[in-house]
Amino acid sequence: MTIALDAETVQNEVSADTAAAKTAQATIDAAELTSKATALRELIRANANQTEADRKVTQPVIDALDEAGLFKLAQPRRLGGYELPIRDFVEITSIIAQGDASAGWVATLTNVCAWIVGTFPDQAQRDVWGDDENARVCGVVAPTSTTEWAEGGLRVTGKWGFASGSLHAQWAVLGIPVIDENGAQIDQGLALIPLSDLSIEDTWYVAGMRGSGSNTLVADDVFVPAHRILSVSRGINGDYPTEHTEEALYRSAMVPVLALVLAGPLVGAAQAALDLVLGSLAKGKGISYTFYERASDSGSTQINIAEAAILVDSAYLHLYRAADAIDAAAAEGVYPSRLERARSRMDTGYIARLTRQAVDLLLSVQGAGSFAEVSPLQRIWRDLNTGSRHAVINPSISAEAFGRELLGLSEQVTPLV
Template sequence: MTAITTDRPSTADAVPSSDELVARAANLVPLLRSNAETTEKQRRVVEENIEAIKAADLYRISVPSRLGGLQTDVTTSLRVSVELARGDGSTAWATTLMNVSAWMIGLFPDRAQQEVWGEDPTARVCGVLAPTATSRKVEGGLVVTGRWGFASGCLHSQWAGLGIPIVNEAGEPIDQGMALIPMSDLSVEDTWYVAGMRGTGSNTLVADEVFVPDHRILSVTRAIGGDYPTEHTGEALYRSALVPVLALVLVAPQVGLAKQALEIVQASLAKGRGISYTFYDKSSLAPTTQLQVAQAAQLIDTAELHMLRAAGDIDRAAASGEYLDFDTRARVRADVGTVARSCREAVDLLLNVHGAGSFAEANPLQRVWRDLETGSRHGVVNPEIGFELYGRALLGVQEQITALI
């Protein structure tokens, strides 16, 4: 790994506190909720949401301070995502994926970072890690052709980080990489027709013989082990462990969605609704309701505590200059599965409490349910895979089932 230097953020004193940024996100919840139906119908985040998040500086939380960003930590980024998802799952998901893509640009050489933010510190980035492309080696870089599905945030970004095979002059794959490409060099195919997270605009990006210079190609294989090409090695945020960050951000919106579901059910119960076909004219007085709401709240707390523990481990290791150890990285993959499963179980209990009315189109609870069920099925979130690889690590089994640890 590259030796640590003593670079320090030039605008550290001006950076809002973590609590202030989370409060800004919380203040946007009413707006995001009011626009949630429109976001879903349009299959993209409404511009009013985009502009409000931009005005709150929440797209700059993962951008280097030397390039006009806030350069916070992973914990802050996750807490912001949770609050945004209390308002709208699609908006939170797209924002989260753009912010983590911006974090990845902080791992690239300075020359690439300057190209993204040198003239526009508000530029946004989307990303797809899967190398669904072909590459051809030419002088000074690679020529890339490919299609990348599920590109969340692509409708609101100026750049994209896209997975590619890195090949030699003979066309033989020698590495897996991420190519940083301006959106002006890509086309967007309208392919995002789904049951949940409809408003994320996670369409398909297409490249046709696009030249990508060497300085805009990141070795994913080396990055998994903490070998990042950025020259600014004193910046703790960009020493964070790659796969734990990429996996953990995916469940922050799920925690926020579960919290939103709890708030919806609490508000409904406060109105004094009863339980159909029983003598309970106030559901809140029924032990079954009390038990299920308490169990749901505890599951949400469990999810958030696992998420924040993992984020704290990542942040502490990055601050110390040590790359997060393998066993902890493996545990974070399991933590991600625990968060997703706990959130799903919590919302399932809340749906039981709220009853069949939960699925009325006019009820926001059905959108929360669909968004959570969709987002929690992301391939990197899969609980069984996370538990299996963590179990192998715990038992000292050397052979693993994925490189993404």
């Protein structure tokens, strides 16, 4: 007996098969990329001091990450990337940060800016990767610029601070006010601009995350065509102009993605601190001015190590729960409610608190020697305390935003939910 299938049914089955094949391939790629990131940890760690001294990730590390494909986690598969779910994204960048938080931060910001480009129209995506699938993107969402209306687009002038990874990028997504032909602001946007149209001011002199090279980008009357301008207000509500609506990754909720990925390097840094202290204790480190020849025999050490370890574990649990929620909603084609999105911000802020508490405990276990310049712990401490103060992470604002949603209050304290 022959069963005739209508065209819509056939197309749906083909689409389902294609989606399943892409999911299977992404799983294979994620496992391979995770292994590559793990294998590179020692190289990254060995270059960490030089990265800090240079105030940018060393070229050997950039080359190794590039060769391993670790700048392509969120780049569309059809344009040479891996298009991994957010869960795999944060796991891999946390592993990179175990070697060096600055390297993990640069990898994170480069990859999430690639995700942003994946929500732009196809023409904009091909502007970036059509001729060079290895092109890297940096970005700053804050609209610290002015714009003038021009036929077919906008002319942009401004300065954007804290552009992490800009020293290794070829493109940037930068916050701008969107205006109409009368000069009235009608929206906030992100302009996609080649680095060749920008200059970089050397402004990144900081206590921590020194190697992120988060300098200031400058535009002087740069024309940006309309297809390379993304509406932030529409993006916050899940309305993206990409024509490739079958790609689940680029249906992910904007603010939860932009916030949560920043937690990956924080968790990786805290894990690195835990591993360092456990390694020191295993070598028989003592406690000065006590009868403990081995600190590991002390009940206080045992309690503090246990507490630090469970804090790091808790940070991972929040990280992965939030990432899984983002991925599940995107796969189902359902945009999360404002309450669910606010919870992702809460998770991010809470991870910052958990990781800072864990590292503070570990510093107490290790003692004053932690602050010697030769100790990696003091660099991790500075990096973590700097990175976790990013404005989008802010634990108090994140808690306030989540609390307002829990209480059903209509007004929010931030548009970034």
